Amino acid sequence: MLLIYCPYCEEERSELEFRQAGDAHIARPTNMTEMTDEDFEAFFFLRDNVKGLTFERWRHLNGCGRFFNAARDTVSDKFLTTYKAGLPRPDLSTLRPATEATVETYEATESNAK
Amino acid sequence: MADLATRTLPLSGFHGGSGAAALSVASPATRISLRAKPDAVAALSGVLGLSLPTKAKTSASSNGRYALWLGPDEWLVIDENEADLMAAVASGNVLHSATDISHRNTAIIVKGRGAAVAINGGCPQDLSLAAFPVGACSRTVLAKAEIVLLRTAEDTFRVECWRSFSPYVSTLLAEAAEDAGN
Numbered sequence: 168m169l170l171i172y173c174p175y176c177e178e179e180r181s182e183l184e185f186r187q188a189g190d191a192h193i194a195r196p197t198n199m200t201e202m203t204d205e206d207f208e209a210f211f212f213l214r215d216n217v218k219g220l221t222f223e224r225w226r227h228l229n230g231c232g233r234f235f236n237a238a239r240d241t242v243s244d245k246f247l248t249t250y251k252a253g254l255p256r257p258d259l260s261t262l263r264p265a266t267e268a269t270v271e272t273y274e275a276t277e278s279n280a281k
Numbered sequence: 282m283a284d285l286a287t288r289t290l291p292l293s294g295f296h297g298g299s300g301a302a303a304l305s306v307a308s309p310a311t312r313i314s315l316r317a318k319p320d321a322v323a324a325l326s327g328v329l330g331l332s333l334p335t336k337a338k339t340s341a342s343s344n345g346r347y348a349l350w351l352g353p354d355e356w357l358v359i360d361e362n363e364a365d366l367m368a369a370v371a372s373g374n375v376l377h378s379a380t381d382i383s384h385r386n387t388a389i390i391v392k393g394r395g396a397a398v399a400i401n402g403g404c405p406q407d408l409s410l411a412a413f414p415v416g417a418c419s420r421t422v423l424a425k426a427e428i429v430l431l432r433t434a435e436d437t438f439r440v441e442c443w444r445s446f447s448p449y450v451s452t453l454l455a456e457a458a459e460d461a462g463n
């Protein structure tokens with residue numbers, strides 16, 4: 168079970184109390200009525216689905232109820248940090264470990280399972 | 282003259298558990314879900330007669346009335362003497378949102394040396410006295426149901442749940458209380 172640090176409760180809680188809520192830092196356009204369909208589609212539907220570091224919105228649904236943002240690695244599922252909604256992206260250089268640690272992947276740990 | 286409808290508690294008559302964790306239904310109480318910005322907290326505290334807690338996972342209590350921190354601008358207020366909480370907060374004359382949830386919720390009291398073990402049968406929170414001392418409270422989960430937990434004594438918890446979930450919550454607690462020992 169993952170433990171996720173809630174920046175409002177100021178402690179780690181079980182993942183069972185949380186819900187993922189899509190990508191973070193998606194700026195809502197101010198000229199929505201003038202946008203082309205293609206531009207609106209890009210804002211509304213299209214996401215990068217990156218492998219590795221991603222910024223996501225999460226909600227402490229069965230806790231304080233607040234939305235917050237998280238930097239998470241989609242390969243290892245590791246949360247690098249969480250921060251309150253409205254704050255800018257944290258500095259990546261402070262999030263990444265100095266030496267790249269071995270990342271546990273499904274392939275590495277399970278593919279040779281007997 | 283028309284007959285008046287009588288209201289029965291969702292878990293009327295329920296009791297059980299084990300020697301380590303006894304279960305009983307809490308007495309009827311009035312409850313409100315209270316939302317307010319920081320600048321209204323002092324006035325609302327004044328009319329409620331207790332200090333609305335502003336620190337996560339803490340509660341305040343006074344004469345059978347409890348205020349539980351649920352979120353940065355959200356509290357569950359419970360009054361065991363069934364006082365009119367809606368009128369109390371309205372008299373503060375400050376901007377707030379209050380919803381009467383007296384009958385949406387019901388509560389189960391879990392008491393005994395195995396009380397924390399029984400609740401941990403479905404709740405992932407650390408209920409050690411260091412992490413969850415007397416007076417600590419939190420909205421959390423009990424297996425598939427949302428609950429609000431309040432520790433009222435070292436060996437006693439109040440488990441608030443929505444009335445439609447109460448058969449599930451009480452049955453699950455009864456099972457977990459058996460596992461907590463006799």
Ligand SMILES: [Zn+2]
Nearest residue numbers: 173176227231
């Ligand atoms: Zn929280």
